[in-house]
Amino acid sequence: MTISRRTFLKDAGLIAASFGLSPLLKPSLASALEELATGRAPILWLQGQSCSGCSVSLLNSESPGPAELLTRYLSLYFHQTLSAATGPSARKAVEKAIGDKNTILVVEGAVPLGMQDACVIGGEPFAELVRRAATSARAVISVGTCSSFGGIPAAPPNPTGATSVAEALKQVGITTPLINLPGCPPHPAWMVGTLIHLLKVGVPELDEHRRPVRTYGQLLHDLCPYYADYQAKRFATAIGEKGCLFKQGCQGVVTRADCSRRGWNGGVSWCLQARSVCIGCARPGFAADPEFPFFRFNENASQESGKEVTS
């Protein structure tokens, strides 16, 4: 499919607007999109211990939308959920991607290091496949909290020994650049924006958990519309009450993500705007820490804001 320069510029403008970037960056973003569209940025998307929610979230992309993303930009060698290929042809596509040094490896889901047969693709344990693909890849992006930190598969008692991609690679000394995009699921703009940044500018500035600072640099709580209620100790203690949701277990105080300024579903709403607590889906200890159930009657909670709980 031939895509005009005008289309690249239009989509680049949408991306710049969605990331709050200067319009001056439009030409550079347009060239990143062109690189994606012409297959110079081939992607291999592997799924391990996952629910496919991250892939579904990707399809909720707004700018560009899912049809444009898949037909114009993503040069997918293989994607376990979206590709039509199965059996030997799927295996062939995976091997082709692994043989291409330009491939960006995207991993969704945790790696069952303690029970390798728990996830096998084409007869090969997922752990081995991920390591083989990561060795030759240009970069690795771990999408979702399972892939970034272990997530729900790693929740106690973790019978499969589920672990993050970073840990699986570290154990065998693989040093390919790796970016974590936690979230259960991650916002589509976090995934698309990181891919574009990786292509055009390189690996973005990362924090100690290898997360892009631009997206995960601030506590959600600090920009929450209920922050004034928190300061004034106006807490909702039952569903439907007005006020800050801290006493119902809101984990915005220990979760770094930009949901409070970005919104979800095209900015229509997000967890707290819908009066749900933030369950901390993007934080490292998500689902692993019994001290942080998703909801609770939290009258005695004393968690200080500003500290990120990691386990």
Ligand code: SF4
């Ligand atoms: S505790 Fe939750 S609801 Fe309250 S201000 Fe912080 S993020 Fe918002």
Ligand code: SF4
């Ligand atoms: S508000 Fe909290 S639970 Fe909701 S998507 Fe953002 S990080 Fe996840």
